[in-house]
Amino acid sequence: MPDTDETVLTGDQLALLREPLLAFVTTLMADGAPHTTLIWADEESGQARFNTFVGSLKERHLRHDPRLSLAIHDPASPWRGVIIRGRAEMSEEGAMEHAHLLAHKYTGQDYPSSLQGVQRVTVRIHADRISPIVHGSQVERWTER
Numbered sequence: 001m002p003d004t005d006e007t008v009l010t011g012d013q014l015a016l017l018r019e020p021l022l023a024f025v026t027t028l029m030a031d032g033a034p035h036t037t038l039i040w041a042d043e044e045s046g047q048a049r050f051n052t053f054v055g056s057l058k059e060r061h062l063r064h065d066p067r068l069s070l071a072i073h074d075p076a077s078p079w080r081g082v083i084i085r086g087r088a089e090m091s092e093e094g095a096m097e098h099a100h101l102l103a104h105k106y107t108g109q110d111y112p113s114s115l116q117g118v119q120r121v122t123v124r125i126h127a128d129r130i131s132p133i134v135h136g137s138q139v140e141r142w143t144e145r
Contacts, residue, residue: 017043023072027061054119081133095120
């Protein structure tokens with residue numbers, strides 16, 4: 001998969017984050033082992049972001065080491081996607097409102113009231129490297145060899 005020197009998401013990559021597509025985020029455990037989880041994601045001002053609760057494994061890993069990656073693709077077009085590697089910036093300010101936005105995007109409903117007492121955190125990704133997922137035509141060329 002070719003890397004680019006880009007650290008700015010393209011219009012199509014931002015569109016992926018605006019759609020209700022599931023993403024995977026990978027954080028690093030204390031021993032350096034990767035920990036990957038399925039998340040809801042979106043973007044704001046050109047930056048990918050997601051939401052988690054204070055004390056979750058993701059949040060604890062990122063407090064220890066802010067490096068992470070996020071991968072998202074369109075299941076209707078599997079070669080349309082992006083992988084973002086970067087560093088996390090976490091903020092509790094406005095995090096519950098962000099949780100509501102994500103819940104509406106993915107379920108059409110408010111964030112469950114039974115979980116509204118849990119402290120949330122929004123994680124913004126400052127990209128170090130953005131890599132498009134290889135397009136199908138490129139894969140076909142590779143397999144013809």
